[in-house]
Amino acid sequence: MPAAATRRTTPRALTRWALSLALGLGCLSAVWAYDAPVEKKTFQMQQLTTVGGKTIKDVRIGYETYGTLNAQGNNAIFIAHFFSGNSHAAGRYAASDAAPGYWDSIIGSGKAIDTDKYFVVAADTLVNLSPGAPHVVTTGPASINPDTGKEYGMGFPIVTIRDFVNTQKALLDSLGVKKLQAVIGASMGSLQAMEWAASYPDMVERVIPVIPGGVEANPYLIETLGAWAAPILSDPKWNQGNYYGKEAPLQGLAEALKLVTLSSRNYGWAESTYGRRWAAADKNPLDAWSNQFAIEDSFAKVSAARAQQADANSFLYLVRANQLFRVGQTATLEEGLKRIKAKILFVPAKSDLLLFPDYSRKATAQLKAQGNVVETFEIQGDGGHLDGVFLIGQAAETIRAFLTR
Amino acid sequence: MPAAATRRTTPRALTRWALSLALGLGCLSAVWAYDAPVEKKTFQMQQLTTVGGKTIKDVRIGYETYGTLNAQGNNAIFIAHFFSGNSHAAGRYAASDAAPGYWDSIIGSGKAIDTDKYFVVAADTLVNLSPGAPHVVTTGPASINPDTGKEYGMGFPIVTIRDFVNTQKALLDSLGVKKLQAVIGASMGSLQAMEWAASYPDMVERVIPVIPGGVEANPYLIETLGAWAAPILSDPKWNQGNYYGKEAPLQGLAEALKLVTLSSRNYGWAESTYGRRWAAADKNPLDAWSNQFAIEDSFAKVSAARAQQADANSFLYLVRANQLFRVGQTATLEEGLKRIKAKILFVPAKSDLLLFPDYSRKATAQLKAQGNVVETFEIQGDGGHLDGVFLIGQAAETIRAFLTR
Numbered sequence: 132m133p134a135a136a137t138r139r140t141t142p143r144a145l146t147r148w149a150l151s152l153a154l155g156l157g158c159l160s161a162v163w164a165y166d167a168p169v170e171k172k173t174f175q176m177q178q179l180t181t182v183g184g185k186t187i188k189d190v191r192i193g194y195e196t197y198g199t200l201n202a203q204g205n206n207a208i209f210i211a212h213f214f215s216g217n218s219h220a221a222g223r224y225a226a227s228d229a230a231p232g233y234w235d236s237i238i239g240s241g242k243a244i245d246t247d248k249y250f251v252v253a254a255d256t257l258v259n260l261s262p263g264a265p266h267v268v269t270t271g272p273a274s275i276n277p278d279t280g281k282e283y284g285m286g287f288p289i290v291t292i293r294d295f296v297n298t299q300k301a302l303l304d305s306l307g308v309k310k311l312q313a314v315i316g317a318s319m320g321s322l323q324a325m326e327w328a329a330s331y332p333d334m335v336e337r338v339i340p341v342i343p344g345g346v347e348a349n350p351y352l353i354e355t356l357g358a359w360a361a362p363i364l365s366d367p368k369w370n371q372g373n374y375y376g377k378e379a380p381l382q383g384l385a386e387a388l389k390l391v392t393l394s395s396r397n398y399g400w401a402e403s404t405y406g407r408r409w410a411a412a413d414k415n416p417l418d419a420w421s422n423q424f425a426i427e428d429s430f431a432k433v434s435a436a437r438a439q440q441a442d443a444n445s446f447l448y449l450v451r452a453n454q455l456f457r458v459g460q461t462a463t464l465e466e467g468l469k470r471i472k473a474k475i476l477f478v479p480a481k482s483d484l485l486l487f488p489d490y491s492r493k494a495t496a497q498l499k500a501q502g503n504v505v506e507t508f509e510i511q512g513d514g515g516h517l518d519g520v521f522l523i524g525q526a527a528e529t530i531r532a533f534l535t536r
Numbered sequence: 537m538p539a540a541a542t543r544r545t546t547p548r549a550l551t552r553w554a555l556s557l558a559l560g561l562g563c564l565s566a567v568w569a570y571d572a573p574v575e576k577k578t579f580q581m582q583q584l585t586t587v588g589g590k591t592i593k594d595v596r597i598g599y600e601t602y603g604t605l606n607a608q609g610n611n612a613i614f615i616a617h618f619f620s621g622n623s624h625a626a627g628r629y630a631a632s633d634a635a636p637g638y639w640d641s642i643i644g645s646g647k648a649i650d651t652d653k654y655f656v657v658a659a660d661t662l663v664n665l666s667p668g669a670p671h672v673v674t675t676g677p678a679s680i681n682p683d684t685g686k687e688y689g690m691g692f693p694i695v696t697i698r699d700f701v702n703t704q705k706a707l708l709d710s711l712g713v714k715k716l717q718a719v720i721g722a723s724m725g726s727l728q729a730m731e732w733a734a735s736y737p738d739m740v741e742r743v744i745p746v747i748p749g750g751v752e753a754n755p756y757l758i759e760t761l762g763a764w765a766a767p768i769l770s771d772p773k774w775n776q777g778n779y780y781g782k783e784a785p786l787q788g789l790a791e792a793l794k795l796v797t798l799s800s801r802n803y804g805w806a807e808s809t810y811g812r813r814w815a816a817a818d819k820n821p822l823d824a825w826s827n828q829f830a831i832e833d834s835f836a837k838v839s840a841a842r843a844q845q846a847d848a849n850s851f852l853y854l855v856r857a858n859q860l861f862r863v864g865q866t867a868t869l870e871e872g873l874k875r876i877k878a879k880i881l882f883v884p885a886k887s888d889l890l891l892f893p894d895y896s897r898k899a900t901a902q903l904k905a906q907g908n909v910v911e912t913f914e915i916q917g918d919g920g921h922l923d924g925v926f927l928i929g930q931a932a933e934t935i936r937a938f939l940t941r
Contacts, residue, residue: 182822183822183823285825289821289822289823289824289825291822347812348812349803349806349807350803350806350807350809350810350811350812350829350830350831351798351801351802351803351805351806351807351831352803353806353812353829353831353832354798354806354829354831354832354835355798357828357829357832357835358794358795358798361767361791361794362766362767362770362791365767365770365771365787365788365791366770367772382770383770386766386767386770389763389766390763393756393759393760393763396756397756398754398755398756398757398892398894398895399894400756401754401755401756401758401759402754402755402756404755405755406755407752407753407755407758407862416694416856416859416860417587417588417694417696417860418588418694419694420690420694420852420856423762424755424758424759424762424859425755426755426756426758426759427758427759427762430759430762447825451821451825454821454829455821455822457812484889487803489803489804490803
């Protein structure tokens with residue numbers, strides 16, 4: 132607080148400062164939650180055989196850990212990330228980082244996912260959306276194919292959520308993890324959590340799917356994901372995925388990311404964030420085609436900026452992986468469901484317009500019908516799907532308690 | 537039933553046939569509901585001055601009527617159509633037509649909107665989506681500008697829902713209508729109904745906005761509409777709107793129409809209609825990029841077919857008109873709201889993911905707060921927005937009763 136130090140500080144101001152710190156700036160505590168900055172590491176596998184029967188050589192995924200694994204290797208919790216996310220769930224890589232990891236409010240010393248008690252592992256997925264971003268390590272279409280010395284492009288094998296989980300399993304094996312107290316993830320991370328429960332039922336005690344997709348991708352989600360991908364396929368610069376070393380299809384990718392944001396939000400949020408304001412106060416959209424509403428202008432700018440860090444082919448691989456999701460990746464849903472032993476805590480967001488709360492309601496009925504223990508905590512808010520990321524704090528005490536059940 | 541006639545017909549089969557006719561094929565009765573086929577007519581205005589202050593010469597819109605105007609000119613009901621619709625709300629143009637107008641279940645002799653009692657008028661809007669379709673008459677970007685002898689393209693003035701209503705008012709004046717017992721419309725038609733109430737409060741007794749957009753376009757709708765338009769703007773064949781006489785931007789238009797259908801449906805409908813079936817039983821989407829899910833294949837085919845009848849520029853004009861919607865087209869919402877005198881019956885659809893039931897809930901609170909009479913009937917179903925078109929029959933008796941209040 133250097134600015135405060137130069138002002139004359141009254142006792143009342145000091146009290147106010149302490150109070151605001153305690154109430155509003157709780158995230159600052161994350162800086163002190165770990166002795167050292169979070170370290171991003173790389174896990175390597177010689178090869179992965181995919182669900183589709185293909186082989187990927189020299190698989191590399193990034194990961195980070197918080198807390199310490201116990202001697203029995205049974206105090207671990209795995210955090211799976213969402214579509215546009217990465218392993219950075221908590222803490223800071225450096226004290227100077229502008230913000231901590233996305234779920235820092237629930238992961239750390241004394242927090243709901245208590246790093247004094249649990250060994251928390253978070254990893255980048257295969258085909259991560261942003262292979263070129265700092266701190267992201269992934270294997271996907273933008274990686275060099277060891278057999279050709281060139282980027283895979285669309286020749287990379289189609290992968291599934293199960294393939295993500297299998298690389299994570301290999302990572303956890305390498306770390307000495309024997310038992311997962313829980314797998315937690317938001318959105319696409321929730322699919323991975325459910326897949327963990329179906330794929331490795333004896334290893335997973337609990338799963339906490341947040342803003343959950345249920346137990347398989349609903350066809351409405353399949354079509355929505357396809358609609359996200361369409362602007363990339365239509366961009367001539369995409370060129371069947373052969374754009375590495377050339378100009379990337381940034382316009383198509385930005386349009387795709389715009390659709391992702393739209394799906395991830397809600398009309399309540401739009402109303403309070405933008406209203407019907409124009410992008411420029413003197414430029415009425417009634418008067419010219421280039422005059423826009425503020426929400427359109429903002430979405431365009433944010434998406435164009437985000438496209439700079441993302442990879443169009445990786446976007447397409449993520450779309451397909453999500454479309455293909457069915458627990459266990461089995462021929463029938465029933466087969467996959469039957470494999471699940473873990474206790475489940477679904478954490479849907481009430482205003483979610485992408486992975487609707489009905490998806491976990493339906494899954495709850497199916498899982499309870501076969502005898503699973505299923506609980507639900509619904510996040511309140513009008514922010515849409517992203518409430519599962521930003522308002523996870525609402526579920527903190529429920530998660531803390533669920534981890535001891 | 538020529539196929540049935542060639543089979544041996546048992547008494548039981550006859551009974552079954554009669555029963556299925558009575559239960560399932562009620563729409564056939566529309567053939568007999570009018571003495572004569574419905575006639576599509578054209579209304580012409582020498583010129584229209586738009587809300588944006590521009591002049592459009594030689595405005596032509598198509599319309600059709602059912603029933604007879606009384607001597608006082610006060611038994612009229614106006615039907616406004618939805619985004620991709622046109623004036624054909626009831627009856628058949630010819631006995632051989634495959635289907636009657638979209639709301640035939642509630643418009644006709646003895647039906648909720650009883651053509652023995654009311655003079656029902658339905659008209660095409662300005663900038664109708666399908667200016668080239670049979671029976672559509674509209675003025676918009678695909679029309680010939682009398683000043684240049686060429687299509688307007690994107691030089692056509694930006695128009696608003698209020699401009700639609702003003703052409704409809706001129707039409708009704710020409711027909712001798714003095715009083716509207718009601719204005720009814722689904723989706724974009726609901727915006728026109730509300731706009732009628734704010735624009736001509738002394739002429740409109742009642743409005744029935746079905747799958748209603750409330751009293752102004754929510755910014756989430758503004759962005760959604762912008763997302764629909766994006767594939768057209770990205771299609772090189774769109775060429776800033778100069779494609780008449782050349783190849784039309786059908787790919788962009790088809791992508792746009794796909795998004796419209798997606799927005800107009802619901803996950804419940806997708807689940808029961810498509811499930812997770814593949815487009816071809818032996819082509820697993822896990823195995824190749826060209827292998828698709830059935831829902832993707834179906835949306836692509838239907839949208840490509842629909843694009844053949846639609847006009848890309850008109851799509852963009854409709855998008856902007858909907859984005860600009862605020863009752864009364866006044867500087868503040870309050871001004872527009874205060875003009876409304878009509879009794880209002882909102883008919884939202886429970887599973888609507890485009891014009892959310894919350895939109896009419898909020899509008900109801902605002903209107904009731906200023907003393908308006910507002911009722912609501914919610915259509916049950918999991919078909920999404922389109923339930924307001926296909927399941928309007930649920931609201932039939934409520935509409936019938938509301939018309940007498």
